[in-house]
Amino acid sequence: MYKTKIAGIGHYVPEQVVTNEDLSRHMETSDEWIQERTGIKERRYAKKFEETTSILGAKAAKIAIERAGITPDDVDFIIFATLSPDYYFPGSGVLMQRQLGMSKNEIGALDIRNQCSGFVYGLSIADQFIKTGMYKNILLVGAEMHSFGLDFSTRGRGVTVIFGDGAGAVILQPTEEENQGIMSTHLHADGREAEHLAFINPGAHGGVHNPEHDYGYPTKEENEYGGLFLTDKMWEEGDYYPNMNGKHVFKYAVTKFPAVIMEALQQNGHTPQDLKMLIPHQANLRISQFVQKRMKLRDDQVFNNIQKYGNTTAASIPIALSEAWEAGKIQRGDLVCLAAFGSGFTWGSALLQW
Numbered sequence: 001m002y003k004t005k006i007a008g009i010g011h012y013v014p015e016q017v018v019t020n021e022d023l024s025r026h027m028e029t030s031d032e033w034i035q036e037r038t039g040i041k042e043r044r045y046a047k048k049f050e051e052t053t054s055i056l057g058a059k060a061a062k063i064a065i066e067r068a069g070i071t072p073d074d075v076d077f078i079i080f081a082t083l084s085p086d087y088y089f090p091g092s093g094v095l096m097q098r099q100l101g102m103s104k105n106e107i108g109a110l111d112i113r114n115q116c117s118g119f120v121y122g123l124s125i126a127d128q129f130i131k132t133g134m135y136k137n138i139l140l141v142g143a144e145m146h147s148f149g150l151d152f153s154t155r156g157r158g159v160t161v162i163f164g165d166g167a168g169a170v171i172l173q174p175t176e177e178e179n180q181g182i183m184s185t186h187l188h189a190d191g192r193e194a195e196h197l198a199f200i201n202p203g204a205h206g207g208v209h210n211p212e213h214d215y216g217y218p219t220k221e222e223n224e225y226g227g228l229f230l231t232d233k234m235w236e237e238g239d240y241y242p243n244m245n246g247k248h249v250f251k252y253a254v255t256k257f258p259a260v261i262m263e264a265l266q267q268n269g270h271t272p273q274d275l276k277m278l279i280p281h282q283a284n285l286r287i288s289q290f291v292q293k294r295m296k297l298r299d300d301q302v303f304n305n306i307q308k309y310g311n312t313t314a315a316s317i318p319i320a321l322s323e324a325w326e327a328g329k330i331q332r333g334d335l336v337c338l339a340a341f342g343s344g345f346t347w348g349s350a351l352l353q354w
């Protein structure tokens with residue numbers, strides 16, 4: 001059986017830099033608060049009316065394809081991870097396929113919705129296809145354009161200051177080389193925590209998961225069918241932004257990150273000391289620092305770039321991995337661990353040799 005290697009990697013972040021100072025002109029927040037609680041100094045926002053999640057994904061994909069030494073026509077499957085798709089449906093994978101001029105080949109395109117864990121989930125899916133020999137060049141993309149759907153009033157500050165736009169991509173290929181490729185992936189979820197970090201409205205939930213909450217649904221007389229997706233009340237109250245119970249998410253993240261990293265290391269007979277690089281999902285610098293301390297890792301063993309980009313959800317791991325590789329911090333054969341935690345809750349890890 002083959003193993004799966006990363007044959008090409010690339011990332012794209014939009015040009016527009018938005019500082020904490022910039023945000024403080026729209027909402028009651030401060031550079032001091034944001035840096036102290038999250039480590040974030042600035043983030044990027046995509047160009048409105050020009051860029052979308054699938055377009056950011058296509059820009060990162062082009063770089064990964066070129067670096068893998070292949071052409072778009074060689075790609076035989078697409079996996080696209082995002083929580084901010086261009087459309088509710090169809091997924092952004094088909095839009096990126098069109099953008100890259102690959103649609104004529106009619107290759108499959110799978111969209112996955114695992115939020116911050118999307119890239120690790122996607123990597124695990126791709127790994128199964130490659131190991132069995134079904135595909136030879138999988139394009140896996142994590143991309144987000146959060147800036148289109150955040151609340152820029154003070155009410156939204158607990159969420160809005162954290163997130164940024166960007167995309168990362170890899171080309172995955174089979175390898176029979178020793179000391180190279182994905183060793184294992186580990187995926188977890190706990191749906192009991194779903195609403196603690198969620199984009200609930202508009203949606204097709206009909207209030208079923210939270211009967212105590214008044215979503216303002218019309219009576220049967222007012223609207224016999226329909227009228228459930230986005231109600232007047234949601235619209236009038238601006239109840240159509242992401243919700244996050246930050247403290248609760250934080251508490252879970254700092255236990256699940258170390259656990260899922262240790263799971264990957266132990267399965268393969270390794271210890272944290274063996275790691276060349278840990279690439280944690282960039283959720284909050286304080287979370288990464290907590291994990292580093294708990295696992296007794298040196299500064300050079302953990303890569304962080306949340307300071308520049310904020311939390312780019314499904315894109316954060318491939319952007320960080322791409323930057324670490326570009327900076328020469330990861331070389332052929334190095335032991336690398338990717339780890340993610342986020343909405344769902346979902347979390348996961350992947351251990352690989354570069």
Ligand code: UT7
Pocket residue numbers: 028029030033034037038116157158159161162197245246247248249250253282283284287311313341342343
């Ligand atoms: O990638 C997905 C996973 N997501 C995460 O991992 C997020 C995990 N959670 C966190 O990173 C942190 O909980 C946050 C950074 C989101 C928030 O930090 P916190 O230390 O938990 O603050 P808090 O939510 O408890 O808020 C503390 C105070 C509140 O004011 P009061 O009630 O103490 O008067 C907030 O209203 O800070 C206030 N606050 C802000 N103040 C200035 C919340 N957001 C802001 C803001 N600027 N942007």
